[in-house]
Amino acid sequence: MSPSRTGTPTARRGRPDALHPGAWWLWSLALGTAATRTTNPLLLGLLIAVSAYVVATRRPDAPWARSYGVFVKLALAVLLVRLVFATVLGSPIPGTHVILALPEVPLPDWAQGIRLGGKVTAEALTFALYDGLRLAALLVCVGAANSLANPSRLLKSLPGALYETGVAVVVALTFAPHLIADVQRLRAARRLRGRPDKGLRGLAQVALPVLEGALERSVALAAAMDARGYGRTAQVPPAVRRTTAALTLGGLLGVCAGTYGLLSAAGAGYGVPLLLGGLAAALAGLWLGGRRSLRTRYRPDRWDARAWLVAASGAAVAAVTALAAVRDPAALHPGVVPLVAPALPLWPAAAVLIGLLPAFIAPAPHQDSREEPS
Numbered sequence: 001m002s003p004s005r006t007g008t009p010t011a012r013r014g015r016p017d018a019l020h021p022g023a024w025w026l027w028s029l030a031l032g033t034a035a036t037r038t039t040n041p042l043l044l045g046l047l048i049a050v051s052a053y054v055v056a057t058r059r060p061d062a063p064w065a066r067s068y069g070v071f072v073k074l075a076l077a078v079l080l081v082r083l084v085f086a087t088v089l090g091s092p093i094p095g096t097h098v099i100l101a102l103p104e105v106p107l108p109d110w111a112q113g114i115r116l117g118g119k120v121t122a123e124a125l126t127f128a129l130y131d132g133l134r135l136a137a138l139l140v141c142v143g144a145a146n147s148l149a150n151p152s153r154l155l156k157s158l159p160g161a162l163y164e165t166g167v168a169v170v171v172a173l174t175f176a177p178h179l180i181a182d183v184q185r186l187r188a189a190r191r192l193r194g195r196p197d198k199g200l201r202g203l204a205q206v207a208l209p210v211l212e213g214a215l216e217r218s219v220a221l222a223a224a225m226d227a228r229g230y231g232r233t234a235q236v237p238p239a240v241r242r243t244t245a246a247l248t249l250g251g252l253l254g255v256c257a258g259t260y261g262l263l264s265a266a267g268a269g270y271g272v273p274l275l276l277g278g279l280a281a282a283l284a285g286l287w288l289g290g291r292r293s294l295r296t297r298y299r300p301d302r303w304d305a306r307a308w309l310v311a312a313s314g315a316a317v318a319a320v321t322a323l324a325a326v327r328d329p330a331a332l333h334p335g336v337v338p339l340v341a342p343a344l345p346l347w348p349a350a351a352v353l354i355g356l357l358p359a360f361i362a363p364a365p366h367q368d369s370r371e372e373p374s
Contacts, residue, residue, distance in 0.1 A: 019362045021149035022157055023307035028145035030314030031355055034321035035137035038332040039130040042344040043321075043352065044137045050355040051144040058358060059147050060365040063181035070180055071143025075136035082132030087120050091128060094337060095121025127336045157301055178217065182210045240288060248285030254278020306361050313357040320351035 028051065035047050052072075059065050087102075102117035186206045195205075255278035261271025324345060325332045334342040 020301045020303050020307040021154040023310040024149040025145045026311040027314035027358060028141045030318040032138045032141035033318040035134055037321045037325045039134055040332050040334055040342050041130060041133055042342055043348060044133050046349055046352050047137050048140050050352055051141050054359045055144050055147050058362045058365055064151060065147045067180055068143045068147040071139055075139040079132040079136045082128050086124050086128035090115040090118055091124035093124045093127045095123030097122035123336045123339050153301055182213050244285050244288040247281045251278045251282025251285055254281060309361055310358045313354050317351050317355045321348050324348040
């Protein structure tokens with residue numbers, strides 16, 4: 001598209017201000033972190049509801065944004081499989097409230113600790129429900145990030161040193177949304193022609209066109225990357241390369257040691273300095289490594305005040321939930337022996353509601369074909 005008379009491209013003037021995709025990922029990963037800190041079904045259900053509301057209000061109309069429903073179905077399948085395993089294979093949780101008694105299959109001595117069938121108690125099923133719901137909530141939060149953050153714009157925002165790795169990650173992340181979009185498109189076309197689109201027969205007839213479309217996209221992506229000079233690097237002095245490797249490796253080791261110190265009681269004194277020093281060294285290594293990259297950014301996304309607020313809202317949810325798990329573990333991990341009804345902890349629940357902030361401050365969703373990933 002040709003520039004306007006004032007020198008500003010028309011595509012840029014007509015493009016609304018979008019939220020940085022990294023803010024969506026930080027927000028959703030923070031909600032997922034909060035989900036891993038609790039087994040309270042009421043709090044986990046509130047986390048799922050918050051992510052679902054934000055997705056419903058801020059998800060754009062794009063092919064890569066239609067994968068949220070698949071992640072929800074995957075979460076339900078994980079929850080169902082966890083309950084089935086607890087029913088068929090038993091559970092180490094003792095219980096007195098027997099729901100049903102299945103025929104038990106005798107196993108050899110080397111399979112001690114495993115049983116097939118037997119008594120199924122309410123305590124064991126409740127424990128399996130809480131445990132499965134935690135993983136399901138984590139999957140739903142990751143699905144929210146896939147539906148809200150444009151992967152191609154996220155790739156543009158990566159540091160130059162991580163560009164090659166980022167391309168592989170983005171291609172992997174966009175495979176599932178494009179696959180789902182192709183299946184939906186082909187099933188709709190088959191319905192219009194009066195052909196079956198459900199069952200094994202319909203799936204078998206749709207599989208070949210879907211794989212063909214995936215192959216065509218891969219070839220087109222490879223051609224586009226080659227035309228844009230993907231993989232070309234600048235010449236840097238050997239000393240810079242060695243310094244970059246030392247800073248990156250040392251920084252990552254410092255981050256690992258600092259994280260271990262924060263998680264263990266013995267390393268509380270050295271955890272924070274090691275973590276901060278490791279982060280500084282790793283960032284310096286990434287900055288130096290980016291000097292080898294020849295790529296340029298066209299219309300880079302800005303990390304503005306709204307992106308800070310979205311990321312901070314998710315971080316607040318994770319921080320308050322982690323603090324509540326330490327100070328009041330009984331509220332965030334309700335017991336199942338004896339079997340008691342879970343209660344909703346007030347201040348962690350109020351913190352989870354802070355995660356609704358992106359639904360009100362993020363820009364309204366829009367359809368822009370220029371932002372579709374290739």
